[in-house]
Amino acid sequence: MIHLDPAILSRVMKPARYTGHELNSVMKPHETVAVTFALAFPDVYEVGMSYLGYKILYSILNKRTDTAAERVFAPWVDMEQEMRQAKIPLFSHETFTPLAEFDLVGFTLQYEMSYTNILNMLDLGGIPLLTKDRKQGQPFVVAGGPGVYNVEPLADFFDFVIVGEGEEIIEEIVDTYKCWREAGEQGGRKEFLLAVSKISGIYVPSFYDVTYETNGTIHSVSSNEPTAPAIVHKRIVKDLESISYPVKPIVPYTEIVHDRIMLELFRGCTRGCRFCQAGILYRPVRERTVDTLVKIARQQVDATGYNEISLTSLSSADYSKLPELIDRLTAELKDDRVSVSLPSLRIDSFSIELAQKVQQVRKSGLTFAPEAGTQRLRDVINKGVTEENLIEAVGAAFRSGWTSVKLYFMIGLPTETDEDIEGIADLAQRVVKLFSEIRGRRGVKVTVSVSSFVPKAHTAFQWFGQDSLEELERKQHYLRSLIKDKSIAYHYHDARVSVLEGVFARGDRRLGEVLLKAWRAGAKFDSWSEHFHYEIWQQAFIDCKIDPAFYAHRDRDLMEVLPWEYVSPAVTKKYLAKEYREAVAGAFTSDCRTDVCGVCGVCQQLNAAVIDWSDSL
Amino acid sequence: MKIRMKITKEEEIRFISHLDYTRTIERAVRRAKLSAAYSEGFNPHMKFSFASALAVGVTSSAEYMDLELATDTELATIMRQLRQAFPVGITVKDSQVMIGTVKALMAVVNLATYEMTWLMSDGISEADLQQSLDLFDQEAIAIYVKQTPKGVREIDIKEFVAAPPVLHVEGDKICLQLQLHIKPTGSVKPTDMLELLIHKYQLPAFARAALIERTGLFISNKGRLLTPLEL
Numbered sequence: 001m002i003h004l005d006p007a008i009l010s011r012v013m014k015p016a017r018y019t020g021h022e023l024n025s026v027m028k029p030h031e032t033v034a035v036t037f038a039l040a041f042p043d044v045y046e047v048g049m050s051y052l053g054y055k056i057l058y059s060i061l062n063k064r065t066d067t068a069a070e071r072v073f074a075p076w077v078d079m080e081q082e083m084r085q086a087k088i089p090l091f092s093h094e095t096f097t098p099l100a101e102f103d104l105v106g107f108t109l110q111y112e113m114s115y116t117n118i119l120n121m122l123d124l125g126g127i128p129l130l131t132k133d134r135k136q137g138q139p140f141v142v143a144g145g146p147g148v149y150n151v152e153p154l155a156d157f158f159d160f161v162i163v164g165e166g167e168e169i170i171e172e173i174v175d176t177y178k179c180w181r182e183a184g185e186q187g188g189r190k191e192f193l194l195a196v197s198k199i200s201g202i203y204v205p206s207f208y209d210v211t212y213e214t215n216g217t218i219h220s221v222s223s224n225e226p227t228a229p230a231i232v233h234k235r236i237v238k239d240l241e242s243i244s245y246p247v248k249p250i251v252p253y254t255e256i257v258h259d260r261i262m263l264e265l266f267r268g269c270t271r272g273c274r275f276c277q278a279g280i281l282y283r284p285v286r287e288r289t290v291d292t293l294v295k296i297a298r299q300q301v302d303a304t305g306y307n308e309i310s311l312t313s314l315s316s317a318d319y320s321k322l323p324e325l326i327d328r329l330t331a332e333l334k335d336d337r338v339s340v341s342l343p344s345l346r347i348d349s350f351s352i353e354l355a356q357k358v359q360q361v362r363k364s365g366l367t368f369a370p371e372a373g374t375q376r377l378r379d380v381i382n383k384g385v386t387e388e389n390l391i392e393a394v395g396a397a398f399r400s401g402w403t404s405v406k407l408y409f410m411i412g413l414p415t416e417t418d419e420d421i422e423g424i425a426d427l428a429q430r431v432v433k434l435f436s437e438i439r440g441r442r443g444v445k446v447t448v449s450v451s452s453f454v455p456k457a458h459t460a461f462q463w464f465g466q467d468s469l470e471e472l473e474r475k476q477h478y479l480r481s482l483i484k485d486k487s488i489a490y491h492y493h494d495a496r497v498s499v500l501e502g503v504f505a506r507g508d509r510r511l512g513e514v515l516l517k518a519w520r521a522g523a524k525f526d527s528w529s530e531h532f533h534y535e536i537w538q539q540a541f542i543d544c545k546i547d548p549a550f551y552a553h554r555d556r557d558l559m560e561v562l563p564w565e566y567v568s569p570a571v572t573k574k575y576l577a578k579e580y581r582e583a584v585a586g587a588f589t590s591d592c593r594t595d596v597c598g599v600c601g602v603c604q605q606l607n608a609a610v611i612d613w614s615d616s617l
Numbered sequence: 618m619k620i621r622m623k624i625t626k627e628e629e630i631r632f633i634s635h636l637d638y639t640r641t642i643e644r645a646v647r648r649a650k651l652s653a654a655y656s657e658g659f660n661p662h663m664k665f666s667f668a669s670a671l672a673v674g675v676t677s678s679a680e681y682m683d684l685e686l687a688t689d690t691e692l693a694t695i696m697r698q699l700r701q702a703f704p705v706g707i708t709v710k711d712s713q714v715m716i717g718t719v720k721a722l723m724a725v726v727n728l729a730t731y732e733m734t735w736l737m738s739d740g741i742s743e744a745d746l747q748q749s750l751d752l753f754d755q756e757a758i759a760i761y762v763k764q765t766p767k768g769v770r771e772i773d774i775k776e777f778v779a780a781p782p783v784l785h786v787e788g789d790k791i792c793l794q795l796q797l798h799i800k801p802t803g804s805v806k807p808t809d810m811l812e813l814l815i816h817k818y819q820l821p822a823f824a825r826a827a828l829i830e831r832t833g834l835f836i837s838n839k840g841r842l843l844t845p846l847e848l
């Protein structure tokens with residue numbers, strides 16, 4: 001057990017990040033369990049504690065009497081320095097056990113710019129970074145989360161990878177581990193990997209060899225283990241009603257990013273926005289029932305004392321029984337003074353009515369995501385929203401008293417021209433005008449937030465060459481020159497980060513070396529602007545003789561073997577190619593949740609079905 | 618009804634801030650299913666208050682809190698429910714129902730006692746420690762220059778010292794007891810005082826190595842010390 005010297009804690013910022021003991025955290029003496037599992041989040045406590053996936057796995061694993069699951073976070077740079085100086089290894093927040101003493105260490109891949117933190121945490125935890133260097137007695141290092149759908153840049157670092165939803169598979173992994181352990185770890189680490197690779201949804205990167213063409217593209221990927229599957233399909237929980245939900249989440253002492261109850265209404269979103277990776281990864285749509293949700297909410301309120309519930313899902317306003325759910329939640333929790341909040345709004349007046357119902361406090365303003373500035377481009381990305389929809393929704397918001405709105409856009413989308421950029425400025429201006437028309441005065445605040453499009457694996461745009469850094473920056477500046485009204489605030493993201501994300505989002509195994517080099521040169525917390533050092537990355541690419549443009553900016557041929565094809569969300573390449581063609585044609589694809597099945601492949605390949613309660617009484 | 622409680626902030630949660638502590642208690646009250654009273658208005662908040670904020674890193678065996686409930690309940694029941702709801706690091710020591718008009722804790726509490734403990738370094742004797750303290754005692758004013766985010770502030774620590782610091786040495790354990798005024802205009806942190814003793818009066822210690830506990834909060838009136846529960 002690690003003892004943290006109060007002298008150290010009194011020197012670092014936000015020391016409560018490191019001291020554990022939170023309500024509902026589970027502390028089990030390790031001698032009483034067969035398997036120990038570290039759930040490691042490659043960012044600071046406040047971010048990691050807000051991640052629903054770990055709340056779920058923590059609860060499932062700790063329900064087992066044979067398993068202890070504990071949390072590990074990336075220490076902030078000041079704490080890391082103290083730890084390195086005092087030779088304190090990275091530790092868990094429950095029993096203050098060094099990371100290297102766990103049987104399994106899981107990381108979640110939420111965003112590309114957290115990858116250097118994973119290396120840093122392994123290093124701080126005293127675990128060899130490369131799978132090939134890990135020995136008997138050292139932990140197995142596992143990855144999960146959306147990043148596994150192109151885990152190739154991290155292939156050298158992970159012993160195995162969990163593809164898809166973890167509720168069921170995590171227990172199968174623990175069982176397999178226990179078996180291997182009880183059999184005296186026969187056959188060593190390799191034997192366990194062989195056993196675990198037989199679980200559907202497990203990908204063992206070292207079981208596959210990649211060969212390359214002279215032009216740098218992939219020639220072939222072949223398995224070097226006869227039992228390794230040709231393609232690993234994701235796992236899903238077919239019916240969310242069949243699994244338990246964490247009803248006693250940990251209540252932190254110190255404030256975290258999402259400091260409230262998260263109630264997951266459903267999984268999946270099939271609106272079919274063509275840039276959106278989550279829309280592909282989490283298909284098909286599966287809803288929980290209102291009864292279950294109300295029951296869970298009650299239990300969570302009782303167990304935590306939180307006074308806010310956030311209805312979290314990809315597009316919560318799409319929950320088929322939302323009005324009923326909100327009414328019942330409000331009635332159930334009225335005496336507890338719990339408020340219900342909707343994190344994302346659809347662009348329609350229905351959403352405004354709901355927002356009005358649930359958000360008594362108006363301080364936050366409303367957020368809408370038209371994503372693109374012109375109808376033509378919105379058609380390309382299949383964002384089934386018109387300017388009229390937006391005007392209607394924003395108008396309803398202004399009439400109900402809101403005075404500020406935030407509009408999210410992307411630049412760098414396929415087929416984009418300067419006209420589309422101009423469309424963003426025009427739309428923002430129209431919203432400003434709308435406010436004075438409705439309210440008869442000035443004083444609106446419109447925030448235009450623009451990110452740069454990053455093409456992602458397993459989307460219709462996976463073949464598309466991302467805009468160059470120069471082009472993205474030119475567009476950012478062009479847009480700035482078009483926004484003159486003082487009521488419009490314009491924010492945009494560092495395009496260098498987007499390009500780097502673009503490299504890793506569609507990279508292959510050769511990038512592992514770049515990650516290592518960049519981390520050795522000091523890269524970490526790359527998603528925190530104060531810690532992002534572009535020069536480090538540029539140098540790492542030069543040192544490894546790798547051209548980042550090959551991954552980010554190159555248009556790929558439809559015939560090309562893609563590095564991520566061997567791990568699949570079960571949506572077919574054929575479907576994605578069709579969507580790409582329809583994008584260029586500006587054709588609309590409807591939502592299979594309410595319309596016909598578009599045969600994307602998920603339901604067919606996983607023998608699953610959409611679960612939506614809109615037809616039920 | 619209004620209830621006054623004496624509660625703790627223990628070792629495990631030493632490093633949470635006062636705001637964290639407040640939020641934690643608010644959630645505990647909600648879990649305890651007490652009929653807490655709320656303020657009126659657009660953004661109602663639970664009616665509870667403290668005597669004086671406690672610095673990050675400092676434990677306390679004597680925090681005081683007033684809690685208002687919308688309905689009358691038996692004190693024992695309330696306390697049982699609260700005790701079950703409090704997380705690790707917070708214990709109820711004492712409580713009572715307040716009758717009549719009650720002045721806010723913040724307005725009446727004007728003195729805090731602290732105990733600082735650390736380990737004696739080699740070659741240091743009790744006499745060395747006492748000498749620094751004597752030096753400090755003899756001063757009329759003792760200015761501590763405090764670096765704040767807003768700039769540099771000079772504080773005369775002597776203005777806040779209610780009684781000379783008392784030293785106890787037991788084996789290699791050093792314990793220093795302080796009595797500090799809490800004034801309407803502000804207060805000094807025990808760490809500020811320790812820093813001053815170290816840097817200006819050569820007290821042989823490391824400020825960051827000291828464990829600090831607030832041992833009492835009082836209403837000091839004409840030389841008499843009363844706890845908020847004795848009022």
Ligand code: SF4
Nearest residue numbers: 284592597598600603
């Ligand atoms: S297979 Fe059909 S119903 Fe299932 S998610 Fe894909 S498009 Fe929707």
